[in-house]
Amino acid sequence: MDDAAMVGLMGRVTGTIGPGLVGEVIVRVRGGAEHFLAYPASGTDRIERGTVVMVVEYLPPRTVYVQAAYDS
Amino acid sequence: MPMVVGVVAGVAVAAIAVLIGLFKLMWRVAEPNEALIISGSNHRTEGLEAGMGFRIVTGRGTLVLPGVQAVRKLSLDLNETELHVDCVTHQGIPLKVRGVVIFKVGDDFVSIANAGRRFLDQQKLMSERVHNVFAGHLRSIVGGLTVEDMIRDREKLTGQTRAACGTEMEKLGLIVDSLQIHEIEDPTGYIQNLAMPHAAAVQRDARIAQAEANRLATEAEQQSFARMAQATRDSEILQAGYQAERDKAGAKARQAGPLADAAARQEVVVQETRVAELEAHRREQQLQADVRKPADAKAYEKRTLAEAERDARISGAEAKARETELAAAAEATRVKTAASAEAEATKARGTAVAASTRATGEAEAAAAQARGLAEAAAAKAKGLAEAEAIKARAAALAENQEAVVAQQLAENWPEIVKAGASAFGNVDNMVVLNGADGMADMLAKALTMGGTGLGLARQLLASMNQNGQSPNGTSLNGVTVPPPAQKVPVQE
Numbered sequence: 104m105d106d107a108a109m110v111g112l113m114g115r116v117t118g119t120i121g122p123g124l125v126g127e128v129i130v131r132v133r134g135g136a137e138h139f140l141a142y143p144a145s146g147t148d149r150i151e152r153g154t155v156v157m158v159v160e161y162l163p164p165r166t167v168y169v170q171a172a173y174d175s
Numbered sequence: 176m177p178m179v180v181g182v183v184a185g186v187a188v189a190a191i192a193v194l195i196g197l198f199k200l201m202w203r204v205a206e207p208n209e210a211l212i213i214s215g216s217n218h219r220t221e222g223l224e225a226g227m228g229f230r231i232v233t234g235r236g237t238l239v240l241p242g243v244q245a246v247r248k249l250s251l252d253l254n255e256t257e258l259h260v261d262c263v264t265h266q267g268i269p270l271k272v273r274g275v276v277i278f279k280v281g282d283d284f285v286s287i288a289n290a291g292r293r294f295l296d297q298q299k300l301m302s303e304r305v306h307n308v309f310a311g312h313l314r315s316i317v318g319g320l321t322v323e324d325m326i327r328d329r330e331k332l333t334g335q336t337r338a339a340c341g342t343e344m345e346k347l348g349l350i351v352d353s354l355q356i357h358e359i360e361d362p363t364g365y366i367q368n369l370a371m372p373h374a375a376a377v378q379r380d381a382r383i384a385q386a387e388a389n390r391l392a393t394e395a396e397q398q399s400f401a402r403m404a405q406a407t408r409d410s411e412i413l414q415a416g417y418q419a420e421r422d423k424a425g426a427k428a429r430q431a432g433p434l435a436d437a438a439a440r441q442e443v444v445v446q447e448t449r450v451a452e453l454e455a456h457r458r459e460q461q462l463q464a465d466v467r468k469p470a471d472a473k474a475y476e477k478r479t480l481a482e483a484e485r486d487a488r489i490s491g492a493e494a495k496a497r498e499t500e501l502a503a504a505a506e507a508t509r510v511k512t513a514a515s516a517e518a519e520a521t522k523a524r525g526t527a528v529a530a531s532t533r534a535t536g537e538a539e540a541a542a543a544q545a546r547g548l549a550e551a552a553a554a555k556a557k558g559l560a561e562a563e564a565i566k567a568r569a570a571a572l573a574e575n576q577e578a579v580v581a582q583q584l585a586e587n588w589p590e591i592v593k594a595g596a597s598a599f600g601n602v603d604n605m606v607v608l609n610g611a612d613g614m615a616d617m618l619a620k621a622l623t624m625g626g627t628g629l630g631l632a633r634q635l636l637a638s639m640n641q642n643g644q645s646p647n648g649t650s651l652n653g654v655t656v657p658p659p660a661q662k663v664p665v666q667e
Contacts, residue, residue, distance in 0.1 A: 118330075118337060119330070119334065124334060125334065125337040125341050125342075127337060133283070135282070137281075137282060137283075137350070138350065140341045140342070140345065163283065163285040164281055164283055164285035164286040164289060164345055164348060165283075165286065165341075166342075166345065
């Protein structure tokens with residue numbers, strides 16, 4: 104499993120993501136579900152809890168940049 | 176031969192056993208909750224970039240060369256750390272926060288590598304380290320929150336926790352599964368006071384609800400009771416009505432016989448009454464005829480007789496009165512006549528008496544005249560004689576005056592004394608200051624004055640003569656007083 108495997112995974116926001124906030128997403132990975140600290144991929148988005156997001160960038164060890172999976 | 180076979184077989188078995196033992200020594204399996212960190216060989220750097228100097232095996236077995244490679248296990252189990260932190264909130268309220276942090280080593284190789292480098296020999300101390308990190312961070316987190324936020328806004332708390340600790344724990348290769356605040360000790364009572372209005376409101380609502388429920392229940396109960404009472408009443412009324420009807424019918428049935436008897440008796444009584452009435456009527460009529468009419472007649476008779484008697488008596492009385500009146504008039508006439516006759520008689524008798532009195536008086540007057548003349552002659556003679564005597568006494572006085580006077584005094588001494596005493600006779604009360612001697616003295620003076628003065632003696636004598644002769648009825652000048660007229664009794 105390499106870094107590239109993380110990118111493109113779908114996840115769910117469990118802590119609100121936004122500028123000035125440290126969000127949290129839970130992503131299915133390595134046969135389980137792990138949570139990662141999440142930041143918005145585009146700087147000003149605010150993503151509420153429960154939103155389905157897609158990982159667009161992974162910064163090891165536990166940080167991802169995400170964007171909303173579906174246009175709301 | 177068989178022995179050779181047996182030896183060969185035994186050797187083979189031993190060799191196999193040895194091989195198995197060697198394999199067991201070299202083959203290590205990572206359990207699901209641990210990661211094997213194998214260092215000492217550079218030829219396989221699975222899962223990590225070059226230059227790491229060790230490899231990480233999770234979830235499977237791997238061959239390790241004993242003595243060449245070192246195998247260490249890093250537990251991926253959950254750890255927890257109790258937190259006891261004295262904090263001050265954003266409002267400056269001191270709090271004691273007790274919580275628990277649940278964390279584990281991250282599952283990715285980067286986290287395992289980070290954690291392995293930091294904690295491999297201090298896995299027992301991991302909790303302490305994390306406690307230190309979190310104690311500091313929790314102070315800053317609580318300092319950025321208010322009590323209300325901590326109590327109510329868990330999202331904010333976890334957000335702040337992530338913001339403060341997430342990256343830091345990332346450095347340590349740890350992930351925080353949970354941060355839980357178990358207890359917030361509040362020495363100033365802030366939270367309690369905060370809760371109080373709500374508690375009071377809740378209590379109020381509860382009481383209101385309770386009271387409302389009680390009221391509704393009571394209403395329902397009372398309505399139920401009322402309906403029960405109503406039903407009971409209706410039932411009892413109906414029962415009583417039926418009972419009354421039954422009783423009535425029973426009584427009627429029971430009384431039917433007596434009632435018939437009574438009706439029959441009533442008929443009888445009515446008839447008897449009628450008979451009695453008729454009887455009484457007849458008797459009354461009879462009485463009217465037998466008693467009342469005769470009585471009335473008798474009464475009428477008596478009344479008439481009494482009236483007649485009364486009238487007769489009145490007539491008699493009137494006649495008697497008339498008789499008496501006439502008798503009185505006759506008597507009066509008789510008395511008057513008698514009185515006038517008496518008056519005439521009296522008059523005649525008075526006249527007769529007057530005539531006799533006059534005759535008597537004239538006779539007495541003549542007698543008195545004759546007697547007066549005789550007395551006058553006697554007095555003349557006496558006077559002449561006295562005059563002769565006085566003349567003789569005067570002659571004697573002329574000769575011996577003193578002796579005569581003395582003689583005279585001596586003769587008339589009792590008279591003198593009487594006169595002197597009579598001077599005091601008219602005195603009602605005389606107070607003599609020097610007693611009996613004074614009295615004698617006064618009398619002596621009065622009497623001796625006669626001795627000293629002849630004039631006084633004469634005066635005394637004159638007064639003595641006046642006083643001494645007054646009881647005889649003759650005054651000094653000798654006029655006789657006619658005797659009182661004699662009353663002629665008139666006969667009534």
